[in-house]
Amino acid sequence: MLFSVFGELLTPTTLVVILIANMVGIVFGAIPGLSGGIGVALLLPMTFGLSPVLAFAMLISVWVGGQSGAMIGSILLGIPGSPSAVATTFDGFPMTQRGEAVRALGAAISASFIGTFFSILIAAVLSDWLADFAVQLGPWEYFALGMCAISLVSSLSSGGVLHGFAAAALGLLASTVGFAPIDGSERFTFGSIYMGSGFDLIALMLGLFAIKQIVTEFARGLPTFDQAKIGAIKGLGVSFAEYRANGVNILRSFMIGLWIGFLPGMGAALSNLVAYAQAKNSSKHPEKFGTGCIDGVFASETANNASIGGSLIPMISLGIPGDGTTALLLGGLMIHGLQPGPLLFSSNPEIVLTIFMTALISAVLVLALQFGGIRLFPYILRVPHRVMYPAIVVLCFTGTFVYAGTEFNFLFLVGFALLGILMDWFRLPISPFPLAFILGPMLELNLRNSLTYDENGLMMFVTRPVAAGLLLIALCSILWPFFKPRRAGTAGVPARGAE
16 A cells, blocks of 8 residues: 555656645745645645545645745745744844855755654654554543643643633634534524534634735735845755754754644744754854854754654544644545544555655655755745735635535635634634634544443543543643742742841
8 A cells, every 4th residue: 555655646647736735835934924834724625626645645745845945034034934933033044144045045954854754754653553552542531632632732822821721712612513413403503504514614724824814914014025135045055064063953853843743732833942942052152043053043944844743643643633734634634524533544544644655755855846946935035915915815715615615605714714813803822723623523522422431420531541641631731821930930039038
């Protein structure tokens, strides 16, 4: 099957699709305000008529390209293409200002490849092992796992734990619309046949991630970027001695990115900052960080791309999205009638192999595209937003209609875009909402099953060690943000009688 899937991915048609999707992802990642996640959301409805293998080859390719392309704006403009490349601006842009744009780009491109390629190899090994373990779990463990994921995402979201749980509560509420599991009772449909199947996932994703982002950016004004100097870009820039000098830095950053990517809700937005801080703290010349030190570029880009493999592990083996983009990919599995989770390995192993093999092929293609297109990157950043944003809006409405076949879903699309704007207004983080929406049906089904399978009811969540451990982690993640400031304040108070 491995050779069969690999052969299908290397057919001319599929290879061209992967290549074009990589290029689209790089463009979306490079332009500030957009991201690879938005590219995945836009292409999701277009994959409905494709085979699952070709569909996921396209989606994974856009994701990998977008994750790697985000460093282009960070280095050339000092404006990160996405939150995953924030730390890259700290040293990448000062290097460009010094006339070392090629050196910074070369380090970022190679570090992105290392992080992506090897994290996917590790994910391919660990996911199978974790899925074998997950098959032995019951509804008690799956409910606890879902609660643990939502708690971790909500408690670590921007704005504080209360804002995070408010966003998650909205997502859980939205997931209850339609017919209930098990008994099939009708809920919150208000007599509309269009509400019977619940809110459309495509409309939700496009509204929250694409339309909302475009409206917000338009309200702030449409910037034009012309600061990048094309004439200064030539060559490939990085020497073997610099790779060797950063060997420990790259390995440490890789492990940080892989681990943070594995934790639900963390992802590349956090891993690049943590890896950068660790690189600075471990350096023999920390004073050079922030002034154009190539070590910082290596650390940030290795970590944010290593989170790709890390976030794929819980998505494939457990059916738990590691970040916003894997939540979109999880929705893609559902759209094609596939059941995410450990049984995916036995029911549709070709999809699992497609995801891993496409990511490996994309890593190689993106490496070649980025090294070959160094001189074209400034032109990508000069694409007028007044041209790109209207095209994206048209694609959103078209994709919503093509998937659902009804104009009623336009109301869902606009409604979720307005909800996203209101959430920004009230400083509610977006990421817990789609995570809770996707996990909501699984949580409800497993909770109701767990209460009916055994006469002890809720006591089974305490007597089963795995379920109890996961719920304990969830509880600690909820309470920790409240105790952390108190501990910090206590640490700063001198002991009684001390000077």
